[in-house]
Amino acid sequence: MKIITISREFGSGGREFGKRLADILGYAYYDREIINAIAENRELNEGYIEKILENGLLNNYPLKFGRTFSYGTVMAQHNMTKILVEQQKVIKDIASKSNCIIVGRSANIILRKYNPLNLFVYADIKSKIERCRKYGDDKELLSEKELIKKIKQVDKGRARHQELLTDIKWGNKEGYDLCINTTGLEIKELAPVIAEYAKYRLGGNYK
Amino acid sequence: MKIITISREFGSGGREFGKRLADILGYAYYDREIINAIAENRELNEGYIEKILENGLLNNYPLKFGRTFSYGTVMAQHNMTKILVEQQKVIKDIASKSNCIIVGRSANIILRKYNPLNLFVYADIKSKIERCRKYGDDKELLSEKELIKKIKQVDKGRARHQELLTDIKWGNKEGYDLCINTTGLEIKELAPVIAEYAKYRLGGNYK
Numbered sequence: 001m002k003i004i005t006i007s008r009e010f011g012s013g014g015r016e017f018g019k020r021l022a023d024i025l026g027y028a029y030y031d032r033e034i035i036n037a038i039a040e041n042r043e044l045n046e047g048y049i050e051k052i053l054e055n056g057l058l059n060n061y062p063l064k065f066g067r068t069f070s071y072g073t074v075m076a077q078h079n080m081t082k083i084l085v086e087q088q089k090v091i092k093d094i095a096s097k098s099n100c101i102i103v104g105r106s107a108n109i110i111l112r113k114y115n116p117l118n119l120f121v122y123a124d125i126k127s128k129i130e131r132c133r134k135y136g137d138d139k140e141l142l143s144e145k146e147l148i149k150k151i152k153q154v155d156k157g158r159a160r161h162q163e164l165l166t167d168i169k170w171g172n173k174e175g176y177d178l179c180i181n182t183t184g185l186e187i188k189e190l191a192p193v194i195a196e197y198a199k200y201r202l203g204g205n206y207k
Numbered sequence: 208m209k210i211i212t213i214s215r216e217f218g219s220g221g222r223e224f225g226k227r228l229a230d231i232l233g234y235a236y237y238d239r240e241i242i243n244a245i246a247e248n249r250e251l252n253e254g255y256i257e258k259i260l261e262n263g264l265l266n267n268y269p270l271k272f273g274r275t276f277s278y279g280t281v282m283a284q285h286n287m288t289k290i291l292v293e294q295q296k297v298i299k300d301i302a303s304k305s306n307c308i309i310v311g312r313s314a315n316i317i318l319r320k321y322n323p324l325n326l327f328v329y330a331d332i333k334s335k336i337e338r339c340r341k342y343g344d345d346k347e348l349l350s351e352k353e354l355i356k357k358i359k360q361v362d363k364g365r366a367r368h369q370e371l372l373t374d375i376k377w378g379n380k381e382g383y384d385l386c387i388n389t390t391g392l393e394i395k396e397l398a399p400v401i402a403e404y405a406k407y408r409l410g411g412n413y414k
Contacts, residue, residue: 120380122380122381124381171380173327173329173378173380173386173388174329174331174388176386176388177388178385178386178387178388179380179383179385179386180385181380181381181383181384181385189407190407193403193404193407194404196400196403197400197401197404200396200397200400
């Protein structure tokens, strides 16, 4: 199978990029679907899992919450471990089924032995704020300061998630085949160009 | 003018990549030529300038050389500053003449206000060693350990050179439009694909 993983900074257009790339190449596309699949298997609330995955699995709970919080923490971490294991199974399952693009969820690391093409999508902070304002769910609720904080927090969670699996740091170019700066670009125009690169790297058989 | 700058890790094939890209796009190509031009203007020995530029301009000379070395150090730093200024002039001059590709010499920073397309070319250490063995001038003279040391030293010099001009760190993806991992790739096959990306970014008028 041909596998493309897309890691991305929050607000850089990685999800749209992944979808368009999948369309052009005729690949299956996954991001939140993976989470849904896990949720189905584990009968856990999807939003809960989503939150855990975005925040990382070994989140350091602030000590100031004191002892009363400890049992909850232990349970949360227990659930997190289960989710991580399940997530890996789902990702490997997906990758074995058909050519696919997987956005996020450290799929670049989880699928390493299948030799995926690993892309990283990033942008400058101004561009990410603009994108969040345009497409984000909570675009009208957050101040600029809050938005910047959110962007940083989400990316920190992603970095932490990858840290559980490998020493290769999230976002360091060494871990990717191509790092794409989307600042000021239309994803719609960028995707076909990068699709050509993907074809060169992964070889024939496209619709 | 359309300008592409290529920054690259030593041994990653950046120079060959730049030449092939220039060929495909019909752009003028520069790397060592810049140095030659400086040398001509300043009537300084080319090898000397090359060495200074590779090692960075404000190299910290070891104190153990003692006082007798101090005058030389001061003079060397004086010359370095002159060379840096001259180098910037030459690079700006080149960029104003025709569409061009400039490899190295912090041209991405020097030409910032002309909005160049900035590429970074890198590879894993194994791949860089192989490339040095295949194409390097001193391939048969250095042990693997010495070669790794050389690779690191050259890149350190490049990072230091850029440090003189900007806070943007050499090799951090944020400073580039596209970061290209050449590990295991044939530059000859990679270049036409990236040329398509360059056309998309810089627009029409190619031979």
